[in-house]
Amino acid sequence: MIDNQQGPKLPRHMSFGWLIAVLGNDMANNLDGHLRKIGLNISLWPTLFALWEEDGLTQTELTNRCNTAHYTTTRLLDTLEKMELVERQPHPTSRRAHLVYLTKKGRELEVEATSLARLCNDEVLSGLSADEKELAHSLMLKIIKKRNPNMHS
Template sequence: MSGDHDRPAFERGTGFLLARLGSLTARSWTAFLGEHRLTQGQYAVLVALGRNGAVGQRRLAELVAMDARNIVPVLDQLAERRLVERRPHDTDRRRRLVVLTEDGTALVGSIAEAAAAEQDRFLDALTEPEREQLNLLLQRLYAAHVRAADPA
């Protein structure tokens, strides 16, 4: 097997490596969610409900950065699988709250455990301190670019 320095210069560049690893990770994550019959949007809704408890559809759409009109079919699919329920709001009958069912809560928990195992497999080439350092550096880069893109 050839060493890393035998690769063309563009394949050793940070931008190329981030893009390529991002692509590999996205493909792996999509396949992983597919094994659980979920899309990224559905998973985001389940995780948001797990973290926030019962919320209205409009607020849920904000939490997962999805257009309020687009969240309806996502919720329909999750409700069909009995992973979420829509319930009337206690004080405003016009509003509906979305909540995780027991099955939804169990699925979010099992996926979190499986995702951690998948991440460990993906990062197997790094030691624990290297993983922590990589994560800290990526967080710093992400925060810098999110701040730069924020118009506020």
Template sequence: MKKGQQIMAKTEDVSFGYLLSDVTLLFRKHFDRRAVAFGLTRAQWRATKVLYHREGLRQTELAEFLEMEPIAVGRVIDRLQAAGFVERRPDPKDRRAWRLYVTEQSREVIGGMELIARGLRKDATQGIAHSELEQALAVIGRIKDNLLALEQADDSN
């Protein structure tokens, strides 16, 4: 290659997996640190928030919303129930199933947890224009869609 020539970069040559993982881990760490006063982890908060907006879900439905395995969601719900944030009620249409509901204790902390999440998003996006963030999220969303499509292709084989 001659001096002054540039190699054309290819999208697949850009390594970004570790960066996404690092961002996720740091976000979780800081959220958990800020939310400790409420006694909820980030995973517990996500489950509580979904149930707050969609009370009466079954555990399997909640797992789909959270994109988690049902067994892992079961452990989260067990802890939330033990701490008084969620209650299981029998499903009137299926005696083997339970429906999930938030308690008054959850309703009392929802606002505070939303403020924590909003504050962390504000701190994490400091110096980033709204348009830049929208573009980055659109790209990450497309990457997720591509990976989900791969997963579906794998499942059909």
């Protein structure tokens, strides 16, 4: 079928963007279901994951690493503080900035939460061989880094 204004129409299953959106939504819903069992949810995941990788980040660093809007990060940090998972401390050289640190309770969730994430990844990739998993990962990373060269890795 040809659309004279846009060229040939592709069915959804041939659209890379559609496939990524479907897979991303499926993975997010799956992880959210697992995280809820331990009192978390998918919206908190990127911030916690970034802090488990490197504690003591500024809000701006978290915003950049999580690819979220600054106001979204502020609200997420407010929620995480109320849950007693993070705390903000004054920055030693900036009067306006604060450093965000995990609390003991926040650090204690890392093993269980990342195990749940690994389980979700394993479920999604279960139909692939080890070589296919490695290839899929490297191709996704290549695409993302090409689109966002400043991505923290």
